[in-house]
Amino acid sequence: MAGGITDSRGRQVLAGPQIRQIFGLHAKTSCQYVLGNLGYAYFLMKSGTRSGLRLTLLLLLVGGVYLVMHNYEQQFVYAPSPFIKKTPREVKLSYDNIALTTDDGVNIQGWFVPAHAPEDPPVTNTPTLTLLFFHGGVGNISDGLAKIHLLHDMGLDVFTVDYHGYGKSGGTPSESGLASDAFAAYSYLMDQRHVKPERVYLYGEDLGAAVAIELATKVRAAGLITEGATASVIEKIEEASPLIPWQFLLRNKFDSLTNIRNVHMPVLNIHSTEDNVVPVDDSRRLSALAHEPKELVEIHGAHCDAFVHSLDSFDLYYDKVSHFILDQPKDKTADTPVSTQTAAPASKDPTPR
Numbered sequence: 001m002a003g004g005i006t007d008s009r010g011r012q013v014l015a016g017p018q019i020r021q022i023f024g025l026h027a028k029t030s031c032q033y034v035l036g037n038l039g040y041a042y043f044l045m046k047s048g049t050r051s052g053l054r055l056t057l058l059l060l061l062v063g064g065v066y067l068v069m070h071n072y073e074q075q076f077v078y079a080p081s082p083f084i085k086k087t088p089r090e091v092k093l094s095y096d097n098i099a100l101t102t103d104d105g106v107n108i109q110g111w112f113v114p115a116h117a118p119e120d121p122p123v124t125n126t127p128t129l130t131l132l133f134f135h136g137g138v139g140n141i142s143d144g145l146a147k148i149h150l151l152h153d154m155g156l157d158v159f160t161v162d163y164h165g166y167g168k169s170g171g172t173p174s175e176s177g178l179a180s181d182a183f184a185a186y187s188y189l190m191d192q193r194h195v196k197p198e199r200v201y202l203y204g205e206d207l208g209a210a211v212a213i214e215l216a217t218k219v220r221a222a223g224l225i226t227e228g229a230t231a232s233v234i235e236k237i238e239e240a241s242p243l244i245p246w247q248f249l250l251r252n253k254f255d256s257l258t259n260i261r262n263v264h265m266p267v268l269n270i271h272s273t274e275d276n277v278v279p280v281d282d283s284r285r286l287s288a289l290a291h292e293p294k295e296l297v298e299i300h301g302a303h304c305d306a307f308v309h310s311l312d313s314f315d316l317y318y319d320k321v322s323h324f325i326l327d328q329p330k331d332k333t334a335d336t337p338v339s340t341q342t343a344a345p346a347s348k349d350p351t352p353r
Helices: 016-022 027-077 141-153 175-191 207-216 233-240 256-262 281-289 311-326
Strands: 096-101 107-113 130-134 157-161 200-205 223-227 267-272 294-299
Touching: 027 233, 096 157, 096 175, 107 141, 107 175, 130 141, 130 175, 130 207, 141 157, 141 200, 157 175, 175 207, 200 207, 207 223, 207 256, 223 311, 256 281, 267 281, 267 311, 281 294, 294 311
Parallel strands: 130 157, 130 200, 200 223, 223 267, 267 294
Antiparallel strands: 096 107, 107 157
8 A cells, every 4th residue: 555654574554644545534623623513512511501501590490489489478468377266165166177178189178157056956847058268378177157147147057168188178278279168168068967058158258259259150059148248359369469460470360350240140349348358349349240030248357357446337337238148039949938937036136156
């Protein structure tokens, strides 16, 4: 081979230039080309690493922001307490402690407070009306005990439950979780207590009003009562922090302004004009969108506690609620027509006994 080198046995071996020819490496220029390509590949690798690092940091930042926003949202909407201050028995009411499992597999707790104690049977065979009560977003069912006592004194069976994460109930609160709680409570009345839909009233205060309104879009009932209702939770959060795109971040919207349009039963909205937590305009807007028959009652006093702060407000509250429930003509499919005379004598004492 021309230009080759002979070894000690007379065999030709390849010289450096020939080796470079075989592999396409032509002198100094070829080496620089290869080194240049290696350098470019290294540059691309470094650029890819930098891009991956930026993407990772961006994802971590977005995830961190989401967690912060989610925590803010949870604290804005829910304020549960595991501590039960009092039970109905401590205010001289008979009750059954009820354990339910929701459709998402969470165990929740509730109280069924009958209008008549087992040792005091009703004086007629007319089925007692039942009120399904949903408490507010702060505390647990024990914080609504004064209201439960008052409604019981109107001659009603009252059933109330603690939401996901409230009181002794399991789980974590969420809009879908509270909807599951409400449906489980309603189903319990239908399936276990055999209460007919036309003899059940839905009542929600504060956040419970949104729960009751949402349930009323799915089930049959004799009527819906809201007290201190928020028109839309997402609207309230957007007002509190207007620069954040909450519509893409929120899981808990509780848009009662939309839901109330799909409620087809009598509606009674109650709200204090002096409410410093939820403005009365929220109930005015809800009432404007509700179908007939409907009524808006404006009282005076604190948020969802006006009925104990003013005698005039208490009388108005009591008269409107009792009239809405006891004097409404009931569905013809009821077993026995309801009589307003069959209810147990109601006490107008605004404080629980």
